[in-house]
Amino acid sequence: MFLALVVTPELRQFLARARGGAVRLIKVCIQDEQLVLGAYREPEQSWDQDYDHFLLPLLDERAPCYLLYRLDSQNALGYEWIFISWSPEDSPVKQKMLYAATRATVKKEFGGGHVKYELFGTAEEDVCLLGYQRHVSSCSGPAPLTPAEQELQRIKITEVRGQRVKTEISVESKHQTLQGLAFPLQETARQALQQLAQKRVNYIQLRLDVEKETIELVHCNPTETRDLPSRVPKDTPRYHFFLYKHSHEGDYLESVGMKLICVSAVDSLSECFIPAARLEIDDGDELTEQFLYDEVHPKQHAHKQAFAKPRGPAGKRGHNWRRTRVLLEVCLSSRFTFRPSDASMMFATETLVIYLTNLILM
Structure with missing residues (x-):
């Protein structure tokens, strides 16, 4: 069982200020059973121009972390963010499990209403700008189908095509x-x-x-x-x-x-x-x-049944x-x-x- 991790006061205050839009990127790490601020970046250009330039250098190939990246779009609560869970393959298993168990805590502390997309990556191509765009595209597309659902879809398409020619x-x-x-x-x-x-x-x-x-x-x-x-x-x-x-x-x-x-x-x-x-x-x-x-x-010439079928309820034998x-x-x-x-x-x-x-x- 994992211990309940504590969010440091410094991180809590920084997250509150960052939600106002003054920060482009936030890195959160776990140290001594506490959630601490690892690094941050302030915006310089548009979100897509800053993305790879800010985010990729902060990725450690042997240490997991959380990354919060601010988009330029806004909703009713303010700016929208991308919540990224970074867990490289070469990192220790204990750290992977610890970060996986604490993911919901970090999201709740920051404010889930500000998060537009969530990403999980084990390699740079998963969380880079191109990987993010692929993720957005997959979210907007139809959900994957099972083999049975795919067969049913093919049958429906065939029926629709047949009806068009009639x-x-x-x-x-x-x-x-x-x-x-x-x-x-x-x-x-x-x-x-x-x-x-x-x-x-x-x-x-x-x-x-x-x-x-x-x-x-x-x-x-x-x-x-x-x-x-x-x-x-x-x-x-x-x-x-x-x-x-x-x-x-x-x-x-x-x-x-x-x-x-x-x-x-x-x-x-x-x-x-x-x-x-x-x-x-x-x-x-x-x-x-x-x-x-x-x-x-x-006239029916079929053999009679061994027993008579029960009659339906009253009122159901109408013409x-x-x-x-x-x-x-x-x-x-x-x-x-x-x-x-x-x-x-x-x-x-x-x-x-x-x-x-x-x-x-x-």
Whole structure:
């Protein structure tokens, strides 16, 4: 255990005077279990010009010490200082331990509010002007990261870069196309889709005008499930969106379904969203009530659990609207020829589906 070192009255008085700005550099040493004034220097030029000229000659390669160096900057308490602990490698271990244990005492005696930076050095390059500047630079930079934190940072950077290359499309988007692609949504079509999202209409039929490179509204007449087969043309491609109203296990549900009669565009759609169900039929007559119900709520054939899961607390089993807003994609084969190489049709399909996915599932 180290003895409590005493600050000599002379040193205490000198420190009080030095805080006023009359001194540039103070050297404090330990002698006979006392903290004493080793040396001091008064300012001659600016702090950076005086730094190496004053400080380096006071460093003893075999004896530790404390150094207080005054900067030209000030805070609310007065001038700001650098507190330097000098502990060379060749100094005795006992002295190193003694100076390390007394460091907080010296800082408290001088006044910690005046100290802007603290340095610790075992060689001149640690405490010289260049070493001080490196220390300040490291303090202003980010803290060092562990390998796990570095890996997490790389993942986040990769995700941000990936998001930058995507085009955001939503109800409020001013541009209704992907960057570099044609087929913008016609204003009437965009308004109809907004009405569908608000459940003000229950059916929309869209078409592609390849010559004008636009997606246009055909009609949004009220439609029941039994009317769907008659809505599907036999000789031309269409996009159909239908609000499927039905009951399931005692709950009333409204599921948004999409019917696309372009079988060749399935791969393009797969990149935009994951549908709740995917199938191919030969005729719109297959769009019956039972057919849609089975696709939205497929029968489960998995083995039952050995024990029943406990039910949630009362009030927590309310209707989950987000879960029941199922997006159903029905691909209808029709009597028309679709060329997979037709890039314009593929681009329009991708543009439309991305827009509608954000609109309906928001």
